[in-house]
Amino acid sequence: MIVPWRDRRGRLLPFKAAVLAAVPIPGILTAFWWTQSELGARPVTEAIHEIGLWAVRFLMIALAVTPLRAALDWGKLLLVRRMLGLTALAYASIHLTLYAVQQNGRLLFVASEIVHRFYLTIGFVTLLGLIALGVTSTDAAIRRMGRGWKRLHRLAYPLGVLALLHYFIQSKAKVSEPVFVAGLFVWMMLWRLLPASWQRSLLVYLPLSVLSGLAAAGIEFGWYAVTTHIDPWRVLAANETLRYGLRPAHYVVMTTFGLALVIAGRRLWVWRQRFVQLRGRQDRPNVPHEVASPVRSLR
Numbered sequence: 032m033i034v035p036w037r038d039r040r041g042r043l044l045p046f047k048a049a050v051l052a053a054v055p056i057p058g059i060l061t062a063f064w065w066t067q068s069e070l071g072a073r074p075v076t077e078a079i080h081e082i083g084l085w086a087v088r089f090l091m092i093a094l095a096v097t098p099l100r101a102a103l104d105w106g107k108l109l110l111v112r113r114m115l116g117l118t119a120l121a122y123a124s125i126h127l128t129l130y131a132v133q134q135n136g137r138l139l140f141v142a143s144e145i146v147h148r149f150y151l152t153i154g155f156v157t158l159l160g161l162i163a164l165g166v167t168s169t170d171a172a173i174r175r176m177g178r179g180w181k182r183l184h185r186l187a188y189p190l191g192v193l194a195l196l197h198y199f200i201q202s203k204a205k206v207s208e209p210v211f212v213a214g215l216f217v218w219m220m221l222w223r224l225l226p227a228s229w230q231r232s233l234l235v236y237l238p239l240s241v242l243s244g245l246a247a248a249g250i251e252f253g254w255y256a257v258t259t260h261i262d263p264w265r266v267l268a269a270n271e272t273l274r275y276g277l278r279p280a281h282y283v284v285m286t287t288f289g290l291a292l293v294i295a296g297r298r299l300w301v302w303r304q305r306f307v308q309l310r311g312r313q314d315r316p317n318v319p320h321e322v323a324s325p326v327r328s329l330r
């Protein structure tokens with residue numbers, strides 16, 4: 032029998048097993064807090080929020096796999112992309128179920144709310160999209176659909192935009208976390224627009240960080256301008272000083288720049304390993320040295 036934590040030959044895949052064990056934790060913790068009455072006076076509403084947040088987070092993490100795999104040169108990440116996407120679907124489905132529970136199981140009322148409330152309609156369309164990606168994520172579907180599979184699964188990016196929009200609308204004027212997530216999403220989209228030969232180059236990560244930070248500040252400005260009576264220029268100006276604490280755009284720059292440092296660190300480490308290997312072979316002249324140039328990995 033094929034299980035997710037083993038490959039086709041039955042060998043254990045520890046990384047995949049660890050991720051599989053980790054993804055249900057936010058849901059289990061939410062259920063545990065509920066049983067301990069730690070979700071406040073409206074536990075169902077709190078659980079809807081918590082599970083919805085994790086649906087968006089897992090969707091974003093699934094979308095981050097491709098850029099991170101390329102940037103970190105870490106092939107194993109691909110092993111868990113499908114699992115992360117399915118996790119986002121599972122959390123989004125529980126989120127909808129909890130909403131139905133909150134409405135005392137009145138499914139017709141739930142359906143009419145989804146039709147009449149714009150942000151629920153967006154959430155529903157996102158969920159339908161995730162279901163379409165989920166049911167076509169089996170090996171058999173990938174084989175059967177050929178190139179069409181890739182085209183269909185590109186839908187994951189517009190679904191990311193819809194999920195963020197649903198998140199923004201329901202967050203109203205408290206949009207710090209959605210702005211932060213949107214900034215990281217912009218970083219991923221900009222990375223994808225780069226020519227393939229630039230995607231691994233460390234030189235592009237600094238401009239990418241700055242651009243995604245600016246985009247986060249711009250999105251925040253636009254949101255306040257269009258949906259609230261709060262002066263958007265004052266919100267924008269808060270990004271120029273640290274007097275009001277760190278703004279979401281600052282966190283976007285810090286996170287993406289931190290990622291660039293991790294990538295640089297990993298490449299230096301790989302370079303050092305190769306250098307040590309090369310030195311070892313030179314000290315033993317009879318061993319053929321068929322070692323790749325260490326400098327290549329430092330690009």
Ligand code: HEM
Pocket residue numbers: 076079080081083084085086087090119123126127130145151153154155156157158194197198201202
């Ligand atoms: C039929 C589908 C959906 C329905 C009916 C639904 C319903 C809701 C409701 C009722 C809320 C709380 C609103 C409030 O208390 O004011 C909410 C919030 C949220 N939903 Fe959905 N949703 C759906 C789909 C999705 C999907 C697919 C995602 C993500 C992939 C998602 C992510 C979120 C997030 C992140 C929040 C905000 C959580 C927070 O700010 O704490 N939802 N949704």
